[in-house]
Amino acid sequence: MNNINFVRVDNIDDFAIVSxxxxxxxxxxxxxxxxxxxxxxxxxPFYKEIVKRYKSxxxxxxxxRYLALDEYVGLADDDYRSFSSWLGKExxxxxxxxSKDRIIFNSNADDIDKECKRIDDIVSENVIDLAIVGIGxxxxxxFNEPKSSFSSRTRKVLLHEKTIKANAEYWGGIDEVPKExxxxxxxxxxxxxxxxxxxxxxxxxxxxRKSFCAPVSEDIPxxxxxxxxxxxxxxxxxxxxxxxx
Ligand code: F6R
Numbered sequence: 001m002n003n004i005n006f007v008r009v010d011n012i013d014d015f016a017i018v019s020x021x022x023x024x025x026x027x028x029x030x031x032x033x034x035x036x037x038x039x040x041x042x043x044x045p046f047y048k049e050i051v052k053r054y055k056s057x058x059x060x061x062x063x064x065r066y067l068a069l070d071e072y073v074g075l076a077d078d079d080y081r082s083f084s085s086w087l088g089k090e091x092x093x094x095x096x097x098x099s100k101d102r103i104i105f106n107s108n109a110d111d112i113d114k115e116c117k118r119i120d121d122i123v124s125e126n127v128i129d130l131a132i133v134g135i136g137x138x139x140x141x142x143f144n145e146p147k148s149s150f151s152s153r154t155r156k157v158l159l160h161e162k163t164i165k166a167n168a169e170y171w172g173g174i175d176e177v178p179k180e181x182x183x184x185x186x187x188x189x190x191x192x193x194x195x196x197x198x199x200x201x202x203x204x205x206x207x208x209r210k211s212f213c214a215p216v217s218e219d220i221p222x223x224x225x226x227x228x229x230x231x232x233x234x235x236x237x238x239x240x241x242x243x244x245x
Pocket of ligand 1: 137
């Protein structure tokens with residue numbers, strides 16, 4: 001296992017502050033980096049803190065290019081459930097990130113495989129400076145569900161039942177959740193120069209232990225992180241409860 005920088009925080013306020021400090025230091029040291037940002041509930045306090053700092057004058061906080069991690073398939077651009085709308089609302093619009101600096105999936109593309117190839121080519125031609133990711137209770141990262149290959153590339157996937165259930169919490173019911181998605185592959189994510197995993201809450205404790213304290217296996221996609229260079233994990237006490245330091 002590579003050296004992993006585990007950062008344990010006491011509460012959600014500290015989670016936001018410590019994650020924002022990490023991001024802010026990263027932007028000070030890297031010129032216009034390419035950054036992956038996740039959707040989900042976990043990063044919301046972090047986004048709020050970044051937007052607050054930006055609005056209070058830390059203008060360098062928008063000096064990055066954004067690369068989408070994943071997206072549902074078949075939604076109109078302005079659909080409230082699309083991940084690009086969600087991240088637009090939470091962080092990219094408040095930071096005034098220019099549309100030319102947003103590499104996003106066209107969820108509604110006629111040929112979704114071609115669309116995945118387009119994004120995969122962009123990823124291959126660029127360096128991912130920082131991948132900020134969250135983790136699903138089944139170990140998914142992005143929409144790389146259990147048994148995804150560690151060398152997988154950008155592609156269309158079917159969401160697992162557990163993931164559909166978890167995503168139903170975002171949109172108020174299972175029927176609202178699209179069943180197909182596109183995602184960067186683990187092979188893409190493994191190429192990131194730096195990775196930051198954000199994790200909070202009791203219900204992530206078990207998968208965090210399996211990710212870092214069990215053998216690396218495609219049954220647990222997040223276990224690829226054990227061999228990831230320059231990995232920082234910022235987690236609250238509940239999430240990190242089962243990790244033995
Ligand atoms: C989001 C994503 C997912 C989430 C994961 C955790 O773009 O790719 O892997 O990071 O499902 O979601 P939350 O934070 O809602 O628990």
